Amino acid sequence: MKKNMRNITALLLTVSLAGAALSGCEAKEEAYPDGNINVIVSASAGGDTDTYARILSTYLEDELGVTLSIVNKGSAIEGTREVYNAEPDGYTVEFFHASSLLTKIVGTTDIGGLDQTICTIPVVDTTQTLVIPAAKYQDIDDFVQRALSGEEIIASVNQGSYAHLACALFEGEIGANFKYVDSQNAAERITDMLAGRIDIFFAPYGTIQQYVESGDFISLGIMSDERNEFLPDVPTLKEQGYDITMDKYFYFAFPPKTDPQIVNTFAAAVEKAVANPECKEKFATYSIVPEYNSPEKSVEILKAAESSYGQYKDVLSGQ
Helix, strand or coil, X not given: XXXXXXXXXXXXXXXXXXXXXXXXXXHHHHCXXXXXXXXXXXXCCCCHHHHHHHXXXXXXXXXXXXXXXXXXXXXXXXXXXXXXXXXXXXXXEEEEECHHHHHHHCCCCCCCHHHCEEEEEEEEEXXXXXXXXXXCCCCHHHHHHHHHCCCCCEEEECCCCHHHHHHHHHHHHHCCXXXXXXXXXXXXXHHHHHCCXXXXXXXXXXXXXXXXXXXXXXXXXXXXXXXXXXXXCCCECHHXXXXXXXXXXXXXXXXXXXXXXHHHHHHHHHHXXXXXXXXXXXXXXXCCCCCCCCHHHHHXXXXXXXXXXXXXXHHHXXX
């Protein structure tokens, strides 16, 4: 009888310990995040992608209670691949934009944003513009007329990128032929335009605004359906007769097979962060209103963008 009681006691102790272990696992899962998160920014420091990532990370730290460490990658492809191959534990997340879809479409890489676990699109930049040098052109009409007359127009782009697509769309819209030269970022293009080496490039308005205000550059117009509320005096290309729109979608993405609970926890923190008045004020300096999109809505937006971009595959790949 005593032996049976000892067996029963041992069994109850085993069950109790197992229950405690399971409870501990559940607590660990529910505690996400319980360590620092690396935010892989698939762009060099100082550009729009890096700037927006740093603003968001500041307010996400308040919501998540952990440190978000920005890790810049000079190559967008490198950053996306690193996150794709990372452990799906919630502690590595990419902040990038939808040009990852373009690079996959043109065959530069085999991995794009939609191959990862999309968490949210918190920023849609509607300030994208095409820029020309004021020392050479009077306005958009002068530029178009000279481009159509056969004058050489040098466009500075990174092949297969947003910058390439924007110039190619405008080139096709006006029926001209541009000569394309390679560049890696807006800082390089600004330097080249100030030196008189290029005729047109693509950038978010905030990046070139000081040069427009100083009289060095001319913005051809915002590439959006409507004027930006922070830039009421800047016309759209569309209202000037050029039916081109190209908003820039910035997203957070985790590695494939990341637990939906982790994704939803991070997404909920982003939703609170972008609603923070201080966060909104920071973005307002770049003429942007941050806005939360759910994981499902974000995937839907990116899939629609990918479908739209697909029609330009031959143009962007130089075929």
